[in-house]
Amino acid sequence: MLFAAATVILIIVFLTNDRFFAWAFERHHNILSWYIRPLFIIPIVIFAFKKSLAGIFASIFALFTSMFWFPAPEKASPWVLEFLAFEMDYLKGEWNLAKVLATIAVPVFFIMLLASAWQRKPVWLLGVIVGAAVLKSAWSVAFGGEAGFAVLAPAVVGLAICVGGLDFYFYKKKNTGKE
Numbered sequence: 001m002l003f004a005a006a007t008v009i010l011i012i013v014f015l016t017n018d019r020f021f022a023w024a025f026e027r028h029h030n031i032l033s034w035y036i037r038p039l040f041i042i043p044i045v046i047f048a049f050k051k052s053l054a055g056i057f058a059s060i061f062a063l064f065t066s067m068f069w070f071p072a073p074e075k076a077s078p079w080v081l082e083f084l085a086f087e088m089d090y091l092k093g094e095w096n097l098a099k100v101l102a103t104i105a106v107p108v109f110f111i112m113l114l115a116s117a118w119q120r121k122p123v124w125l126l127g128v129i130v131g132a133a134v135l136k137s138a139w140s141v142a143f144g145g146e147a148g149f150a151v152l153a154p155a156v157v158g159l160a161i162c163v164g165g166l167d168f169y170f171y172k173k174k175n176t177g178k179e
Contacts, residue, residue: 003057007064015091025088027068029076031154036066038158041113041129042165048117056114082147083140090143105135122170126163133159 013020027033040063047055076084090099109132116124137155140148 001053001057003054003061007057007061010061010064021088021092024068025084026072027070029080029084030070030073031076031080032070033067034151034154035157036069037063038133038154038162039165040066041158041162042169044110044113045117045125045166046169048114049120051118060110077150079147079150083144083150086144086147102139125166129162129166130159 014024015021040059043059044056044063047053047059093099109128112128113125113132116122116128133155137148137152140151142148144151
């Protein structure tokens with residue numbers, strides 16, 4: 001529960017402390033953070049499969065903090081700069097019903113991901129992971145304009161690694177009988 005509480009506190013501080021928000025986004029300009037974040041889906045799913053709340057919440061905490069693990073880049077691509085400016089405006093701008101509903105998609109994704117893994121429903125799990133990657137990419141392009149295309153390569157690479165990594169895990173588990 002410590003990691004769950006830490007994640008909630010991190011999100012609150014992120015959204016309410018302008019200095020921390022700016023510091024985190026400077027580091028999020030480093031494209032490595034875009035590639036690493038989807039990889040945390042693998043341990044989240046494995047820990048849900050093992051029914052380990054500590055592992056799930058530690059992995060979710062790592063996913064959220066990975067946004068600022070890397071140093072700010074000396075130079076970022078124009079699409080990255082434009083897309084992150086859009087995301088910053090989105091997060092700090094005026095909230096309306098449409099934005100609230102779109103934002104609810106994040107916890108809904110985690111609930112669906114965890115439920116499909118916890119209940120050992122691999123087809124649902126695959127659908128949730130693929131659906132999230134497609135929806136995140138579509139949202140990025142639809143609302144971020146041309147700069148939203150900056151998300152596509154990390155999304156596709158992350159999706160391929162997640163699906164491949166989980167397929168390997170479940171194949172190995174099936175063939176060895178070990179978790």
